[in-house]
Amino acid sequence: MAKFSRYLILLLLSACSPVNENSNSFANWMKQDDKIRVLTTTAIVQDLVEKIGGDEVKVISIIGKNQDPHSYEIVKGDGEKFAFADLVFANGLMLEHSGSMQYQLKHHENVCFLGDELFKKVPDEIITVNEQLDPHIWMDVSLWSKCIEIVLEKLSEKDPGHKEVYKKNAEEAKKEYALVDSEIKAKMDEIPLDKRYLVTSHDAFNYFVRRYFSPKDELENNFWRVRMQALQGLAPDEQISVLQIKEIVDHICKYDIEVIFPESNLSKDSLEKVKEACERRGRKIRLAKSTLYGDTLGGKSYLDMMVYDAKVLEDNL
Ligand SMILES: [Zn+2]
Numbered sequence: 443m444a445k446f447s448r449y450l451i452l453l454l455l456s457a458c459s460p461v462n463e464n465s466n467s468f469a470n471w472m473k474q475d476d477k478i479r480v481l482t483t484t485a486i487v488q489d490l491v492e493k494i495g496g497d498e499v500k501v502i503s504i505i506g507k508n509q510d511p512h513s514y515e516i517v518k519g520d521g522e523k524f525a526f527a528d529l530v531f532a533n534g535l536m537l538e539h540s541g542s543m544q545y546q547l548k549h550h551e552n553v554c555f556l557g558d559e560l561f562k563k564v565p566d567e568i569i570t571v572n573e574q575l576d577p578h579i580w581m582d583v584s585l586w587s588k589c590i591e592i593v594l595e596k597l598s599e600k601d602p603g604h605k606e607v608y609k610k611n612a613e614e615a616k617k618e619y620a621l622v623d624s625e626i627k628a629k630m631d632e633i634p635l636d637k638r639y640l641v642t643s644h645d646a647f648n649y650f651v652r653r654y655f656s657p658k659d660e661l662e663n664n665f666w667r668v669r670m671q672a673l674q675g676l677a678p679d680e681q682i683s684v685l686q687i688k689e690i691v692d693h694i695c696k697y698d699i700e701v702i703f704p705e706s707n708l709s710k711d712s713l714e715k716v717k718e719a720c721e722r723r724g725r726k727i728r729l730a731k732s733t734l735y736g737d738t739l740g741g742k743s744y745l746d747m748m749v750y751d752a753k754v755l756e757d758n759l
Pocket residue numbers: 512578644645646676677678736737
């Protein structure tokens with residue numbers, strides 16, 4: 443975009459924007475200075491880029507803190523953000539699968555799809571569900587930590603003058619991630635193995651369960667997959683069928699599951715239906731009072747969200 447039109451838009455923005463937290467941060471992001479403008483699709487990716495970029499980069503996220511990333515469609519104003527971004531980070535692995543989002547991502551000259559880069563580095567660690575790659579890679583802190591190197595490489599390439607700062611931030615982030623990863627592992631190890639079953643609204647917790655619920659032998663015999671069942675698949679945008687409810691109720695009865703977990707950004711209605719179906723079969727089950735964060739941070743930092751989820755599981759299982 444020509445410098446002149448950028449300047450005009452900046453003028454218009456400063457004249458018309460209402461004063462609130464979001465417009466302030468967007469206005470700051472648009473301000474002309476020597477910092478690079480980074481756009482991320484989700485708040486989870488934003489949290490990671492901010493950790494490594496520190497004070498040297500300005501980062502905003504397209505998808506709001508409680509919005510579903512799978513189905514998010516581009517709205518008025520998002521196109522401008524893409525136009526002004528020096529660098530874009532997306533989760534990738536088709537998490538952001540709406541047509542309008544894919545269009546923007548495919549037409550920006552500098553987009554990094556973290557999950558796809560991760561898949562090139564460690565293909566065996568990416569989970570496949572019904573022949574689709576599972577995009578919820580942040581749910582295993584040790585795996586998400588491997589994206590630090592990818593972000594570091596991209597930021598250093600775009601802004602070599604601050605390479606050393608990014609490197610230092612990345613080293614600190616790796617240590618912090620490793621600490622939280624081992625804390626969650628230790629916490630989940632305290633839950634009896636026969637209680638470590640997770641039933642949720644959609645299939646967001648496969649990485650969590652593989653990393654934190656399952657002993658080594660289950661990684662080889664694939665039993666860890668049984669520990670995670672959801673009503674809906676990798677994306678929560680399909681209609682729930684009677685058969686899906688029956689299958690999940692069968693699973694609950696077979697493994698003596700006592701509690702099911704709603705997710706913060708999804709309706710509890712479908713899980714209420716599961717509860718009713720269980721009761722009709724004479725099986726008592728409860729919905730956890732606290733919701734899990736699967737696809738959103740709800741205003742928390744990424745690591746706080748992971749620790750929070752672990753606490754909800756520890757308190758309820
Ligand atoms: Zn999801």
